[in-house]
Structures are given as C-alpha cells and as structure tokens.
Amino acid sequence: MKALTLCFYLLCTVTYAGQLYKVIQQDGSVVYTDIPTGNAQPVDLSSANSAVMPAYQGKIPTTTRNQKVEKTSVSHQLIISSPTEQQTIRNNNGELSVVASIEPKASGIAQLFLDGKMLIQQASLNFTLHNIDRGEHVISIKLVSQSGKLIASSQDRVFYLHKASVLTRPN
Template sequence: MKSLYALALLLLCVGASAKVVYKTIQADGSVIYSDTPTTSSTPVNLSAMNNVVMPALNNAASKKPNSRQVSKKQNPQVQYQVSIVSPMHEESIRDNSGNVSIRASVSPNGASKYQLIMDNQVVKTQSNSLFELEGVNRGAHLIQIHFIDNSGKILASSQQQTFYLHKASALNNVN
C-alpha cells in the first residue's frame, strides 16, 4: 500500500513537470517523493523513465473508412421531397358540410405511408396520398404532410400551409 502511495506521488510530481524529484526514506521505512529537497533526501534520476507520445486523434492519415462507411457511400439514402398539391397555400374552400380533399405528392415515389397533420394534430395515416376529410369546422387550418416508413420514422415533411374553410351562415339569410 505504501509503495502504491509513493508511486502515485511520483506520478503526480512527474505530471507537474518537476525538473528534479527527491526521495526520502523515513525512520519507519516509508518512502516519500517530493520536489523540495530535505537534509536526508536523495535526487532521483527520471531520465530512465519511458516517454509515450500519443498521436493526434484527428489525424486525417490515420482515418480509414470501415466497411460500414463504404457501404453507405455505395448505397446513398434516398432524399424524399413532399409537397401539398391541393388545397393551395391560403386557398379558400367553400363547403357547407365541411368536406375537404387534401392531396400530396412525393418525389421520388416510394412505398411508404402519408400522415396528415392538421392544426398540429395527427388526423390520419394512410398509404394513399389523397386525404378526404368530413365535418371540418370553418376557419383557418394549418396542414402538413409527413412521409413516413413502416416504423413511423419521418422520411420527409412538406412545408406547413394554411387553408380557409368557409361555410354559409344562416345568420346572413334575412327574409
């Protein structure tokens, strides 16, 4: 245990960049290493110690692509783009029953699912790019389409856009 203490102290002294380390053997036999000399201390020659130089981690020459990186370059991941075809941005739809058709397109075509987000809530998820909604309330609605894989991971998203649903009001019909 005492030798471990002495070794740890020696390493601390070396780590502190001391030029000379002194060894003192006490009356009980314990060894103390220090950078300050005492009357009973003897200098320790540290030139025989090993010096290790670690190579830089960001060395470009040491970076070799592994097989996983090579396969990614050979099979690049498809970048999908989704857009909402109809209704157009800020389009007004007039339908008293609240029926709305929302159509999306994706490029390139893929066999995944479409998810309609309306007013920041998931409305429907389906394999068809045409969403037929019924009973939508009047007013402004924010929509977005996500193109998702079978596990639910979003592959691409359309930009958010707004449409307005107008319904005729019975209050405007004055007889």
C-alpha cells in the same frame, strides 16, 4: 469403413471420362453416344467448357467485409398540391380533399396533420376530411416507413374554410 467405401465409389465415378461419338441417322437426326458404330465420328471435348479470362487491368477494390459501405441518402420531396396556399374553400358540410405527391417515388404510411393534430394514417397520399370547422386551418403531411422512420414531410399549408351562416339570411 462406410466412409472409406463411399470415397472409393466417388473417386471411381469422377475419374472416368469415356469417348463421345456423334452419329447422324438416315432421317437426318443427330445422336450422341458412348458406343462407337460404323458411321460414328469421335467428338473432341478437350476445348469444350473452357474460357480464358483476360488479366484484370483495373484497380483492386480496397474495401473489406468489415468496412461499412456508405449508403447514398435520397432526398424525398413531399408536396401538397391541393388545397393551394391560403385557398378559401366554401363547403357547408366542412369537407376537404387533400392531394399530395412525393418525388422520387417512395412508399410508406402517410400521416395527415390538421392544426398540429394527426387525423389520418393511410398508405395513399390522397385524403378526404369531413366535418371541419369553419375558419383558418393548417395542414401538413408526413410520410414514415413501416418502422416509423421519417421519409419526408411537407411544408405547412394554410387554408380557409367558409360555411354559409344561418344568421345572414336576406329578407
């Protein structure tokens, strides 16, 4: 019974559409009302909120919901700009700054590898290493997504770290 009463009230409110009037006041303001007054002008709403759409001239897409849409794969390029290939770095403290960039831009977790071992994971592609032994070293960087998927990896970069020796003091 409640559902029948609710449907009746809904039908009554939806089907009623009264006349609308436009009244221009003495101060120039415009008022719209459903009560006709002496200088009220009826407003024609028959063409309001209607649009005629042109017929579709193109091809109807053939994909359906169940078909998988292939994603275009973006190829990222991760480049180490510092140190340069086979650069000799002279630093008695064994410190090294590694700078890399990726094109096109991507975000993820950058992993720095030194001599095949992962040393640092961070969001930035700029690294600072401390206490590196002297000699030849190989660095590389991998950028992985939050889920662990590899986005890009750099080529191996060889560099040499030189430290002054205590044994070669001039007399």
